[in-house]
């Protein structure tokens with residue numbers, strides 16, 4: 001790639017890219033947990049994080065937050081960051097700008113006044129238009145640079161090995177304290193993931209510090225990557241794909 005093309009890509013990514021990690025030499029990492037809060041697994045996870053004095057970022061689904069306000073309070077009280085993961089988890093490129101704004105607003109209302117201005121798109125799906133929707137609503141978009149496929153049925157040891165392979169200073173790790181639409185009870189069960197996180201913290205603390213995304217962002221330049229729109233075949237595999245065919249339900253149009 002020529003220097004000019006590299007520079008153009010850098011300018012475009014810095015202006016419109018999704019944060020995937022932070023450039024730093026310091027041994028710090030941001031664990032993130034999507035799709036919760038869950039009444040059983042989120043408290044278990046909070047206990048594990050507290051044991052190692054680790055902070056994390058929880059990208060909550062508004063519908064779940066509304067159902068479990070006590071868990072939302074507990075997450076905030078333990079000084080973790082709460083981010084926006086929409087009200088009921090639609091793929092953002094598949095819905096219109098107006099519904100995207102409603103989704104962001106309804107989730108923010110469900111966690112208010114505890115939410116941050118960080119947004120993670122469901123499934124990581126983005127288009128230029130959906131990215132701009134998030135920016136216009138006042139959100140910075142956060143992706144990831146490490147994961148352990150914890151939305152599949154995996155043993156804790158398997159996930160631990162994947163995480164240990166990927167973790168290095170400045171990484172943002174994608175995990176799930178719930179799965180919004182699990183395809184099996186085994187996948188809904190978060191016990192293996194929680195065990196993997198505990199082994200990870202045991203292995204890396206105190207050499208590594210586990211911090212929230214906002215804290216991570218104070219430790220270096222955000223590395224932003226340009227997203228690829230999801231392909232149609234991948235979209236058709238979504239567990240709730242039929243919701244995109246009219247008529248369908250949406251978030252509450254006027255959240256209190």
Ligand SMILES: [Zn+2]
Nearest residue numbers: 034035122123
């Ligand atoms: Zn999700």
